Amino acid sequence: MELSGAALLISFFILLFLNIPVAICIGIATLLAMLFSIDFTAATTTITQRMAGGMNSFALLAIPFFILSGLLMGRGGIAHRLIEFAKALIGSLPGGLALVNVISCALFGSISGSAVAATSAIGGFMVPTMNKEGYDKNFNGAITVAASTTGLLIPPSNILIVYSLASGSVSIAALFIAGYVPGLLLTLALMAIGAIYAHRKGYPTADRLPLREALPKLLDAVPSLLLIVIVIGGIVGGVFTATEASAIAVLYSLLLAVGFYREVKPGELPAILLKAAETSAVVLLLIGTSTAMSWMLSFENIPQTISQTLLTLSENPLLILLIINLILLVVGAFMDMTPAVLIFTPIFLPVVTELGISPLHFGMMMILNLCIGLCTPPVGSVLFVGCSIAKTSMTAIIRPLLPMYFAMIATLALITYVPALSEWLPRQFGLY
Secondary structure (H helix, E strand, C coil), X not given: CHHHHHHHHHHHHHHHHCCCCHHHHHHHHHHHHHXXXXXXXXXXXXXXXXXXXXXCCHHHHHHHHHHHHHHHHHHCCHHHHHHHHHHHHHCCCCCHHHHHHHHHXXXXXXXXXXXHHHHXXXXXXXXXXXXXXXXXXXXXXXXXXXHHHHHHCCCCCHHHHHHHHXXXXXXXXXXXXXXXXXXXXXXXXXXXXXXXHHHHHCCCCCCCCCHHHHHHHHHHHHHHHHHHHHHHXXXXXXXXXXXXXXXXXHHHHHHXXXXXXXXXXXXXXXXXXXXXXXXXXXXXXHHHHXXXXXXXXXXXXXXXXXXXXXXXXXXXXXXXXXXXXXXXXXXXXXXXHHHHHHHHHHHHHHHHHHCCCCHHHHHHHHHHHHHHHHCCCCCXXXXXXXXXXXXXXXXXXXXXXXXXXXXXXXXXXXXXXXXXXXXXXXXXXXXX
């Protein structure tokens, strides 16, 4: 076990350092680790079977559908309408544009299911607008980067589907409903930081729009927001499953982008479908190789060993959760969210369930924790996109990000140590 575990870790980080794609790193590292226990033919056969088995799941069909729906929404002029919607609601408050940025990122991130898409779509419009109003460009990039992660907690979210698969015991519907309170808390925390920063810097405040001007902006965004109502309402009401809801989301997005808003031309659909297929392939390859690695870890009893080690250190749930959070914060800084969820859920979930912590609560904690990693150097994908949008460097954007890190970690602590914040809403709907 020691040799295979060492081979896995060393080979994975060497390959990652060489800038090899994460899915390939996981696959090769898993093969090398297996060779310490079984011969080459058995190892390659096992990896192939486990990869195929990991991707052969009806629930996973929701991922390519939600990806396609998000791309259609992204191209369909949704971002601009959500920004105007947020301006009409809160644009006149202190730090109005910063608050608009956070709300827009949360709404668009929840609709598209992608933090990177939210950073690109909302940041591409909001950052130049905030620059013109005198806001510091580094702050503008930082608030966009941090706020874009909120949509990963607010459903429909692909990463919640991945966690449902990795945990094997939590329904997608329960996870979707559970994400609202943590997502809202994170959004409010970032809005508070944005408002305080803007007030201290004396940034301008927009005039309050009269109702006759605000109402058309609000109504223009309603069809976009209805996607969330249709998807979540249908799942909670038992009208359709999460996978069926993803297909309905594609149909609704298509009608909205092509037929209602007419922002997407029929000739653009082949390129959108190709992009959705490429993105889905990357995600599913990550799921396949991560599933193989998870099997190898179980084969070597590594999760059980880690569980025993942690429980030997302490039986205090508060301390164990702190240790797990610290480990995941480090992991999130170096690894993408999807493989991190697939690899570390089977390792840590037995530990927390042994201490009486529910898989639903742990899922919210884990996703929020890894959201911070998306904004953290050296590998944070959202951070890189935000720097590009704001036309600034990583070192320059980190300073205004520091108070936002504090807000995110404070929210993480609240979600970690108050289980009711994750469990109360699903229980009210009879989902948990």
